[in-house]
Structure formats: structure tokens, C-alpha cells
Amino acid sequence: MVYEAIAASGSSPYIWAYIITAFLSGLAFLYLSRIWDNVPRRFPIVHFFIVTWSGLMYLNFVEGQTLISDYAWYVDWMISTPLIVLALAMTATYKSEKNHYDLIAALMGLQFMLIVTGIISQEAAASTAYAFWIGCGLLAGVAYLLWVPFRKIAEETSDVLAKKYKLLAGYITVFFALYPAAWYLSEVVYPEGPAMLGAFETSLAFVILPFFCKQVYGFLDMYLIQKAGEEI
Amino acid sequence: MVYEAIAASGSSPYIWAYIITAFLSGLAFLYLSRIWDNVPRRFPIVHFFIVTWSGLMYLNFVEGQTLISDYAWYVDWMISTPLIVLALAMTATYKSEKNHYDLIAALMGLQFMLIVTGIISQEAAASTAYAFWIGCGLLAGVAYLLWVPFRKIAEETSDVLAKKYKLLAGYITVFFALYPAAWYLSEVVYPEGPAMLGAFETSLAFVILPFFCKQVYGFLDMYLIQKAGEEI
Amino acid sequence: MVYEAIAASGSSPYIWAYIITAFLSGLAFLYLSRIWDNVPRRFPIVHFFIVTWSGLMYLNFVEGQTLISDYAWYVDWMISTPLIVLALAMTATYKSEKNHYDLIAALMGLQFMLIVTGIISQEAAASTAYAFWIGCGLLAGVAYLLWVPFRKIAEETSDVLAKKYKLLAGYITVFFALYPAAWYLSEVVYPEGPAMLGAFETSLAFVILPFFCKQVYGFLDMYLIQKAGEEI
Numbered sequence: 018m019v020y021e022a023i024a025a026s027g028s029s030p031y032i033w034a035y036i037i038t039a040f041l042s043g044l045a046f047l048y049l050s051r052i053w054d055n056v057p058r059r060f061p062i063v064h065f066f067i068v069t070w071s072g073l074m075y076l077n078f079v080e081g082q083t084l085i086s087d088y089a090w091y092v093d094w095m096i097s098t099p100l101i102v103l104a105l106a107m108t109a110t111y112k113s114e115k116n117h118y119d120l121i122a123a124l125m126g127l128q129f130m131l132i133v134t135g136i137i138s139q140e141a142a143a144s145t146a147y148a149f150w151i152g153c154g155l156l157a158g159v160a161y162l163l164w165v166p167f168r169k170i171a172e173e174t175s176d177v178l179a180k181k182y183k184l185l186a187g188y189i190t191v192f193f194a195l196y197p198a199a200w201y202l203s204e205v206v207y208p209e210g211p212a213m214l215g216a217f218e219t220s221l222a223f224v225i226l227p228f229f230c231k232q233v234y235g236f237l238d239m240y241l242i243q244k245a246g247e248e249i
Numbered sequence: 250m251v252y253e254a255i256a257a258s259g260s261s262p263y264i265w266a267y268i269i270t271a272f273l274s275g276l277a278f279l280y281l282s283r284i285w286d287n288v289p290r291r292f293p294i295v296h297f298f299i300v301t302w303s304g305l306m307y308l309n310f311v312e313g314q315t316l317i318s319d320y321a322w323y324v325d326w327m328i329s330t331p332l333i334v335l336a337l338a339m340t341a342t343y344k345s346e347k348n349h350y351d352l353i354a355a356l357m358g359l360q361f362m363l364i365v366t367g368i369i370s371q372e373a374a375a376s377t378a379y380a381f382w383i384g385c386g387l388l389a390g391v392a393y394l395l396w397v398p399f400r401k402i403a404e405e406t407s408d409v410l411a412k413k414y415k416l417l418a419g420y421i422t423v424f425f426a427l428y429p430a431a432w433y434l435s436e437v438v439y440p441e442g443p444a445m446l447g448a449f450e451t452s453l454a455f456v457i458l459p460f461f462c463k464q465v466y467g468f469l470d471m472y473l474i475q476k477a478g479e480e481i
Numbered sequence: 482m483v484y485e486a487i488a489a490s491g492s493s494p495y496i497w498a499y500i501i502t503a504f505l506s507g508l509a510f511l512y513l514s515r516i517w518d519n520v521p522r523r524f525p526i527v528h529f530f531i532v533t534w535s536g537l538m539y540l541n542f543v544e545g546q547t548l549i550s551d552y553a554w555y556v557d558w559m560i561s562t563p564l565i566v567l568a569l570a571m572t573a574t575y576k577s578e579k580n581h582y583d584l585i586a587a588l589m590g591l592q593f594m595l596i597v598t599g600i601i602s603q604e605a606a607a608s609t610a611y612a613f614w615i616g617c618g619l620l621a622g623v624a625y626l627l628w629v630p631f632r633k634i635a636e637e638t639s640d641v642l643a644k645k646y647k648l649l650a651g652y653i654t655v656f657f658a659l660y661p662a663a664w665y666l667s668e669v670v671y672p673e674g675p676a677m678l679g680a681f682e683t684s685l686a687f688v689i690l691p692f693f694c695k696q697v698y699g700f701l702d703m704y705l706i707q708k709a710g711e712e713i
Contacts, residue, residue, distance in 0.1 A: 040615075059583040066590050073594065076601060076612055083604035084552075088316075119291040126298050130305065137308060140315035148308055151272075320548075351523040358530050362537065369540060372547035380540055383504075 019139075020086035022205045023078050026216035028224070032079050035224045039072030042232040049239055055246035056239055059107060064235035067100045071231055078220070090223060091139075094132045098193075099125040101230060102159065104238055105189060109167040109182050111242065112174045124162045131155040139206050153197060160190055177248045181241040188237070192230045199226065251371075252318035254437045255310050258448035260456070264310050267456045271304030274464040281471055287478035288471055291339060296467035299332045303463055310452070322455060323371075326364045330425075331357040333462060334391065336470055337421060341399040341414050343474065344406045356394045363387040371438050385429060392422055409480045413473040420469070424462045431458065483603075484542065484550035486669045490680035492688070493543050499688045500543075503536030506696040513703055519710035520703055523571060528699035531564045535695055542684070554687060555603075558596045562657075563589040565694060566623065568702055569653060573631040573646050575706065576638045588626045595619040603670050617661060624654055641712045645705040652701070656694045663690065 023032075043065045050061035074093035077086045085092050106121045134152030163186045171182035203219040204212030214222060255264075275297045282293035306325035309318045317324050338353045366384030395418045403414035435451040436444030446454060487496075507529045514525035538557035541550045549556050570585045598616030627650045635646035667683040668676030678686060 057583075059586075062583055062587045062590075065587075066594075070594060073597065073601070073612070073615065080601070080611065083601055085604075119289075119294055122291075123294045123297075126294075130298075130302060133305065137305070137312070137315055140317075147312065148305070151305065351521075351526055354523075355526045355529075358526075362530075362534060365537065369537070369544070369547055372549075379544065380537070383537065 018087065019205055020078065020082050020089075022216035023220045024082075026220060028217050028220035029079050031221060031224045032075050035228060036072045036075050036079075038228065038232055039068040039075070042235060043069040043072070046235055046239065049236075053239065053243040056242050057111075060104065060239055060242055063100050063104050063107065064239065067097045067104070068231050068235060070100075071097045071227060088136060088139075091132055091136045093227075094135070095129060097227075097231065098132060099128045101189060101234065102128050102163070104234075105163060105182075105186055106167055108178075108185060108238060108242060109171040111171075111178060111245070113170055117170065120162065120166055124159065124167075127155050127158045127162070131159065135200065138200075149197075149201070156193065156197065159193070163190065175245075178245050181245050185234075185238060185241065189230065189234065192226055195226055199223065250319060251437055252310065252314050252321075254448035255452045256314075258452060260449050260452035261311050263453055263456045264307050267460060268304045268307050268311075270460065270464055271300040271307070274467060275301040275304070278467055278471065281468075285471065285475040288474050289343075292336065292471055292474055295332050295336050295339065296471065299329045299336070300463050300467060302332075303329045303459055320368060320371075323364055323368045325459075326367070327361060329459075329463065330364060331360045333421060333466065334360050334395070336466075337395060337414075337418055338399055340417060340470060340474060341403040341410075343403075343410060343477070345402055349402065352394065352398055356391060356399075359387050359390045359394070363391065367432065370432075381429075381433070388425065388429065391425070395422065407477075410477050413477050417466075417470055417473065421462065421466065424458055427458055431455065482551065483669055484546050484553075486680035487542050487684045488546075490684060492681050492684035495685055495688045496539055496543050499692060500536045500539050502692065502696055503532040503539070506699060507533040507536070510699055510703065513700075517703065517707040520706050521575075524568065524703055524706055527564050527568050527571065528703065531561045531568070532695050532699060534564075535561045535691060552600060552603075555596055555600045557691075558599070559593060561691075561695065562596060563592045565653065565698065566592050566627070568698075569627060569646075569650055570631055572642075572649060572702060572706060573635040575635075575642060575709070577634055581634065584626065584630055588623065588631075591619050591622045591626070595623065599664065602664075613661075613665070620657065620661065623657070627654065639709075642709050645709050649698075649702055649705065653694065653698065656690060659690055663687065 046061040046064045046068070050056060050058060071093045074085075074089045077083050077089035083089075102124050103121065106117070106124055110117050110121075131152050134148045134155065137148040138152065168179070168183065168186070172179040199214065199219070199222040200206055201210050202213040203210075203222075204214060205216050205219045278293040278296045278300075282288060282290060303325050306317075306321045309315050309321035315321075334356050335353065338349070338356055342349050342353075363384050366380040366387065369380040370384065400411070400415065400418070404411040431446065431451065431454040432438055433442050434445045435442075435454075436446060437448050437451045510525040510528045510532070514520060514522060535557050538549075538553045541547050541553035547553075566588050567585065570581070570588055574581050574585075595616050598612045598619065601612040602616065632643070632647065632650065636643040663678065663683065663686040664670055665674050666677045667674075667686075668678060669680050669683045
């Protein structure tokens, strides 16, 4: 039902624009990693997968109904949003001497579960409220990890890094809070709610938000890491 | 077909009790990690995900038919049971100086494949026997890894740790053997079999068994680790 | 639709032969790891999962229609082909002192995305071309990683290892290029294409190709590692 609404809403040109910028950004990240040689290789790799995976999933909205078309956003987010918070965690722990595997796994696990609450909410027509609010609780947990333990790790490394990390973490926190807002207001994914966004507005919202959280964020992260590398 | 049978069987209050204890235990593990400060942070993290993931999946039995309702147990177990054996492996290798990534990956991989044989068995109406018995073979492999290499690693560390590890491994081995027994006897998931457990008894069995394997096990594991830390 | 065509094509005996050799090879790898004691334990573990996972998935073609029968190849490949390239990467980095987690994750991630393009291509009846060609681009990326950075890592270790690595990488590159060729020519998975292979020929192709890429490859890899261990 989601696919039909999206496909009929006339948002295809915007979705194509998203897909094309996603793949071009992926290639650009790989190219930039050759120029900015003080950016560790793991950053362009993670950002490459964030944008290309997302671009591939958006093909499901323009390419004819597929098995996952109604869930393409979630299949996108299940992989790409844990990678987005992984990139943040890698930025915070960039020069840290200890390993922080436990915290990084907790952060990515919370983010993954958050997306799964979205799938359950979309499906369970009767009473989506529980899964939706559990998801909001998990988002609060993600924000806590970003702003308390990971901020501390960045601050212990250097002031320069901490400043850049806080900029990135603030950027992602704001955009991630807009996702459930758009989800809640959409009549396509949550028809029982306020239903203020139609199919066209929903698909536009889910083109604009990820464009800033994936394509733009990738450049921003790599640029700030490169700057931090020069200054430290 | 599984969901309808469960939902109509009157087991909802028990399932709700399971979900609520799951989320409360998850929070309790995080709280305990502040009090028992000699328990490494990775233990409460793993146990938090075991119970909250399971609780989230059980929402699919009480929240109205969803895409995964008929498979909610398997989607639960695919994530939570590899984490349960991970917690055991982490207990055995708790103070080990070597890393044991290869053995831990083998243990978690076997456990994951075991759950997938359950999905195939439930689906393949004609002749589930092959997948079921392959699953039993994989369970024997999991038990072998727990009782031979990981027991040795625990014994090499200290007698105190080995004693506690063997208690936990015995506890999990017994409960894990009860799962396929309940599965085999259930008329909901395996109607061709003896069909001794109806929908109510099946859902009750799959509330009681995981309660001991997840909520109780989490407390037990963290308590024994904390004791071992004091004694070593 | 795929399952019905395969099941009616008379290829069941070949599929059974594949399943049986898969499980026997898995056991043989574990046995060989006791004899060839200079082969690190991670090699038999990875090859065990490659063949047993594949064998388990092929049960979906002979055991009666299941939820994943139409996608059983992809569910097989999503797990087994990233493990195949992992085995190659482990061979190249076998004695390397640095860790190469970033490159290994990139290699496995590309291979995983490649398989997902196959699922989208099979489903999107209207215009599969985009996903198929993106998949071919990802395959080129996999080949690049195998032949440039990983070849260099093997060459830095020793000439003996590099020679054996290049043999294995060439073997896998050739077979992996035959997969999309068979896929493209099959009338079952891609009816809009040239449709030169019927259901029987398709299932035979997808028995022969994986037999060489999984069972034979596992023995070859472990044998060459054991030889390299003797010579270095």
C-alpha cells in the first residue's frame, strides 16, 4: 500500500535525484579519500556504504512493485542508520587509545532496534502506540550515548576534536528527531495519526531528511576529520 | 496461522507479563552495572539487548497481525539466542589473555543456523524432518563448543570461574534442549507431530522457557561474574 | 514462481547431491583441521559455514514450498558469498602483522550489496536493468579489492603466499563472473532476457557453480594454506 501511494504521487523525479546523488556521493567519498590522506580509510568506506545502500533501496520506489517496496525505507534505515551512528562513534574515538567496542555495539544495536519498532508500528494497524513509544525511548538512549559517553571520549582526546564531534552529533540528533516526527504525521505510514502529510509530502520528507543525514553528512564528517587531523 | 491460534488462545496476559518483565529487566541490568562495578560493561549491554529484543518481538503476538507475527519467535531467537551463547562465551573468556574470536563466531553462527532450521521446519509442511534433525545436530555442536573448548578456557583461568561457568552452561544447555522438545510437541508449529501442546500451552511454554533463559539468566550471569570478580 | 519451475524440472537428484556433498564437506573441513595443524582454526570454521549454510538453503528447493523458496539462492548467497571473499581476504592477510578490518568489511559489504541487487532485479519485473548493472559495478569493485589491495598485502608477506593467493583469487573471480552470466541467461529468474536456460539448466548451473565455489574451493584454500605454512 505504501508503494502504490508513493508511485502515484508524482515524487519519482525527486526519488531519482536522490538515487543519483547517492551514488555520485559514494564515488566522491572514495575520490576524496585519496586527496585527504589524513582521513583514515574507514571513514570513506562507511560513508560509501551509507549512501549507496540507501540509493539502492530507493530504487524499490521507482522500479515497479517489489517484495520490499512497502518496507524499503526500513530496509534502508536498518543498515544505513547504524552506520551513521558508527561514523559518529568513529569520529569521537578517532584518536582514542582504548577500544570502545562495547559502547559502539550498544549504540548500533539501539539504533537498529529503533528501526525495527518502526516496522512493527507500520504493520500493527490496531495499536501501534506501544512500538512507536518504545522506539522514541530507544532514540533517547541513542542520544544519551552520543552526548554523554562518546562526548567524554572526544573531550579526553582534544578540544579541537570535541568541538567538531559536538557539531556533528548535534546535526545528527536534530535530523534523527525529525524522522519520527515526519513518520508520525504521514498518512501513508501511519494513517491513524494526524495524517498531515500526504504521499507526495511523505516521500519528499524522506528524500530531504536522508539527503542531509547521508550525502551532506558524509562530506561534513570527512571534512571535519580532515581539519581535525591538520590541527591536532 | 500461528498468530491467530496464539491470539485466540487467551495467553495474552502471560505474554504481556513477559514483555513487561523483559523491559524492566533490561533497565535493571543497566542499573546493576553501576552498583556491581567489577562487572565489565559488555555484560549488561548484551543482556539488555537479549531481553529488550525478545520483549519487542513478543509485541507481535498481542498487537494485531503483523508481517512477522507467524515468525516472531524465530526473529526473536535469531538475535537473542546467539547473544545468549555470546554471554556464556564472554563469561568463559572473561579474564583470558588470548582472544577467541574464531570460537565465538563459530558458536554464534551455529546457534543462528539452528534457529533458521526451525523456520524451514515450520514452513515445509511436506517433510520437515530433515531441517529439524539438522537443527538437533547443530544444537549438539553448540553443546560441544560450550562443554569442551570454552570449559577448558574457563578452567585455564581459574577454578572459581570454571565452577561458575559450568553452572551457567549447564543451566543454558538444559533449557536449550527443552526448546526443540516444546517445538516438537506443539500442534501450532508442528501439526504433523504428536501435537500434545495446544496454542495456549505452546505460548505458555514459550513464555516460561525464555523467561528463565533471558531475564533470570541475565541476573544469574551478572551475579556470578560479580562474585567471581571478588574472589579471583 | 521460481520454486515451482525448479521443483517440476526434475533437478531434485542433483540438488540432493549438492546438499549431501555440502554437509559432508563441512564435516571434512573440521576433520582436516585436526590433521593439518598449521592451518589456523578460522579457516575450517569459515568454510564449514559456507557449505552448510548453502546446503541448508538448498533444502528449500526440494522440501516443499516455503516462505523463502523463491529467494533461497539469494538467502544462501547473502551469507555464503561474503564468507567466500572473507576466506580469500584471510588467505591474503594470513601472516600480515597489521589488521585490515576496514578493507575486509568493505569487501564483504560490497559482496553483500551485490547479492541484494540480484533480489531487486528478480522482483522488479518492469525494468530490472538498473539493479542488474549496479550489481555488475559492485562485482567490479569486489574484483578490484581482490586484485589490488589484497594482492599487495599477500605480496608483502611472501612470494609463496602471493602465488597461492593469486591462484585462489583468479579461481573465484572467474566463477563469480559466471554467476551473473547464468542469472542473465535464465528464463526462470530473468524471463525478459535472452531466456536461454530453462528451469532444469538454471538449477543445474546453480548446482555446478556453487559446488566449485564452495565445496571444492574450501578444500583448495585449506590445502594451499597448509602448503604455504610448510614453505614459509
